[in-house]
Amino acid sequence: MRLSSKVTTLLILAAVIAIAPVFFPSSYYFRVGSLIFVNGLAVTGLVILIGYAGQISLGHAGFAGIGAYACALAPVHLGLHPAFAALLGAALSAGIAFLVGRPILRLKGYYLAVASLGFGILVSMVLSNEAQLTGGPDGMAVPELGLRGALKAIGIDLSNTEFWYAFSGFVLVLGAWLALNLHHSPTGRALRALHGSEVAARTVGVDVAHYKLVAFVLSAVYASVSGSLLALQNKFITPDVAGFMHSIEMVTMTVLGGAGSVLGAILGAAILTTLPQVLTIFQEYEQLMLGLVMMLVMIFMREGLLPSITRRIRGRGE
């Protein structure tokens, strides 16, 4: 039963990604879809940090910024292919997460939230202020990934939006697969154990500091890859990617959909990415309604949308 929950999640995810385009009236929807997948990837990383390990970060957009600017800078300055630039960004994010995580993960609850917030702000300040390198608040151009051209050469001809829909969808499924593998693994159990009771986790031999760091580094890599994908598909990047609002969005998506569930968190990403587009018809009430939805979900469904709904359905079935 538990083993198949992993397969079920992946099948649902892959099926939705594959079938949804049938209903797309215009290419604009491919664009929205790929944005959902990019956010979904960052949020899947936060499921590992928040949902599994029970730690909070309000600075993960900082890692998205590192991933994004690696794709913009490394091809120009180091002559790297954008794909390798993304990998370099991920490695850099992992390294920085390792160094930053060590001291701040000793903190708990809102102390950790504030410390991680500080980290995020630091990264976005650096990106804004190092104008000679990053173009400052005006942003900078990002080179073409070039994979679409390669696909065309072997006979798969996709439009730009279609390509990014498919490619980000693929990366999201891959990321979800890894996160789900982790859930049922010794590492995942250690993370969930320290979430449940740190003292009990310690007494069964879990090196709590080490495993918190593992979760932090992994989630940083997810955020970094998400930032790289965003930069590569937009072909332009501004420091907003590392901004405070982006960090808050990531956490809100995770918690709204259900931090304990990969599929739930991706649903949260889908809702909060789509809703603003839908709500534009209400114009000035858009932000207000968004806030209201988030408050209602948190009041009535504290575990997040998906876990609360499945629990309710199961409860009725019995």
Added chain:
Amino acid sequence: MSLLQIEGLGIDFGGLRAVNDVGFSLKPGEIVSVIGPNGAGKTTLFNMISGVYAPARGRVVLDGEDVTRMPPHLLARRGLSRTFQNLQIFQSMSVLENAVVGHHLHERGSVFADLFSLPAARRRSKASEDSARALLDRVGLGRAAEQEAGSLSYGALKRLEIARALALKPRVLLLDEPAAGCNAVETEEIDHLIAQVAAEGVSILLVEHDMKMVMRISNHIVVLDHGEKIAEGEPAAIARDPRVIEAYLGAQATEAKHADG
């Protein structure tokens, strides 16, 4: 040769001497009980031995090695494991997973293998799952394996904690009120379980309020009052000790009688 030796252990909270100059030792397979009235410092003593609190004075020696102030996860590697008076269960995990987590030291490997669900990681998970099921059967929770841990009764959770602690294959096991909240039948089961585990050579340090159980299974009893050791000896001698009767057993015996009646 003693397996666990406690020497002059003490800790202060603010100005209060919570525990002072407590010492005793455990031989392999021995069951030593720590008794005393509420607030005597029994749980505090446990927390110092298991590395949750850092003692201000004294030493904890495990198998000849000074392990004073060593963090709990390193003590676990050296074969010291415990349960908690106020339950510390992983509530959102299944009963089985709670017991599987106890195998952490045997199943941990590279994060990479876990992420990609490599055969090595799956093999480790499978091995600890099999062992966890056997342990759950042993504590009588085999049929509840797939349930969410939070849904179990208090007594069942106590036994789940024991199963989780046993998963470490400990040499020293600290049990903090394992029979609290259990009915007579459950208490007897736990009683048998403890005796069995001790018979396998595991040293057991027990805090328990059920005096009948303590007198029945202990090889040795240490009595605490106001954080100090006031007596120590075999159960029969302790039961006769006037200081012990005054500090603890008298009050407890009357209480117990009322509760039984």
